[in-house]
Amino acid sequence: MKAQAFLELVGKARAEAKQYYATRKNYPHEASIHLIEAKRLEKLVDQVVSEGRLEADEPTAEEAQQLRLQMQDERDAADLLAG
Numbered sequence: 001m002k003a004q005a006f007l008e009l010v011g012k013a014r015a016e017a018k019q020y021y022a023t024r025k026n027y028p029h030e031a032s033i034h035l036i037e038a039k040r041l042e043k044l045v046d047q048v049v050s051e052g053r054l055e056a057d058e059p060t061a062e063e064a065q066q067l068r069l070q071m072q073d074e075r076d077a078a079d080l081l082a083g
Contacts, residue, residue: 003054006045013041 001009016038024031048054059067 001048001051001054002057004057006048006054009041009048010045013038013045016041 016034020031020034020038023034
């Protein structure tokens, strides 16, 4: 799973858990729906954690450009040292 997707999954699980706690006293039926969804999402989180690895996200266009510039700077520096 990509790192960003994992963070979104954790965020959804936390949001459902918060909704459960916010509704459990006054709206028990609604709270039970949130609890079931929170537990379902937490199982998915646990599954990813048990795999023990996340895939790196693709770099944004800006990050890719910065990486290209950095690599060019390193090549230029190496040329100066070799020259």
